[in-house]
């Protein structure tokens with residue numbers, strides 16, 4: 537099959553590209569390289585891989601889309617503070633970009649679009665585990681942009697009977713996770729610090745926990761979603777169904793690297809986004825309680841739906857996943 541991955545030079549997309557090439561699919565990666573890297577495309581010489589540098593908001597993506605069977609729409613802005621400090625760009629890429637992909641997919645009669653939403657849509661939920669049927673009501677720019685994009689997907693499902701699968705990814709980790717951006721994902725950040733013998737600066741007391749899922753399990757469910765008829769027009773949580781604490785993760789990574797002596801510094805949770813000072817300036821600063829809530833946010837996915845309908849079951853334990861990402865970081869960071 538010929539499969540387009542928007543955002544395919546980023547973390548999840550580049551892993552998916554390599555995985556699908558291994559399964560003998562033809563893969564087209566479309567990315568504007570704003571947050572992704574060409575070196576993430578480790579199979580650049582594979583004749584079944586095509587890379588196109590383009591923005592998902594560009595109407596000319598029709599030239600690319602008209603030649604494919606399936607689309608994984610993964611392009612997006614996803615750093616929470618970066619999104620919060622530039623809502624215009626966030627809504628433009630995450631919402632209008634999605635509208636552009638869906639409208640062109642409609643015109644080109646694309647068999648199925650698989651959209652990467654996020655567990656962030658559950659931002660204000662207080663009962664756990666989180667289930668797909670909850671009425672979500674997020675407020676932060678990133679979370680709201682994903683909810684809005686999901687709503688556009690629902691409109692296209694209803695109005696045009698298109699086949700659109702929504703995946704709400706929880707915290708995905710693995711090789712190619714970005715460690716270079718100003719606010720890198722937590723695991724990339726601690727790996728980078730420990731490999732350079734720097735003391736990581738963390739927030740609160742480290743007992744806060746989130747649902748972490750290793751990339752290989754995400755690739756499995758993506759592959760299932762290409763053809764599985766039960767996936768049609770469904771929304772699925774993609775998490776491990778287990779919550780792991782910052783302390784637990786830190787301890788394991790430090791032990792793998794033999795750096796147990798480096799102890800993190802814990803700061804007040806309200807300082808989490810202090811590298812984005814514009815958010816806190818003027819008469820209407822971002823309220824600190826939202827920042828603190830973000831630090832303490834607990835996530836735990838119910839994955840019953842994906843297990844039942846897709847027969848998908850995550851297999852990589854936190855211990856195995858952390859070992860793999862640590863080995864990758866030692867060789868590549």
Ligand SMILES: NC(=O)c1ccc[n+]([C@@H]2O[C@H](COP(=O)([O-])OP(=O)(O)OC[C@H]3O[C@@H](n4cnc5c(N)ncnc54)[C@H](O)[C@@H]3O)[C@@H](O)[C@H]2O)c1
Pocket residue numbers: 542543544545546547548549566567568569570571572573590591592593609610611612613614629633652653654655704705706707708709714
């Ligand atoms: N990684 C996670 O834990 C996680 C969790 C929930 C949801 N998601 C979602 O999954 C998707 C992939 O995430 P990721 O971790 O691989 O992120 P990533 O930042 O590594 O990859 C996103 C890619 O999209 C590209 N991109 C951004 N704007 C673009 C535009 N306008 N046109 C074309 N390309 C553009 C970037 O250059 C980048 O390569 C994102 O939509 C993200 O919101 C990720």
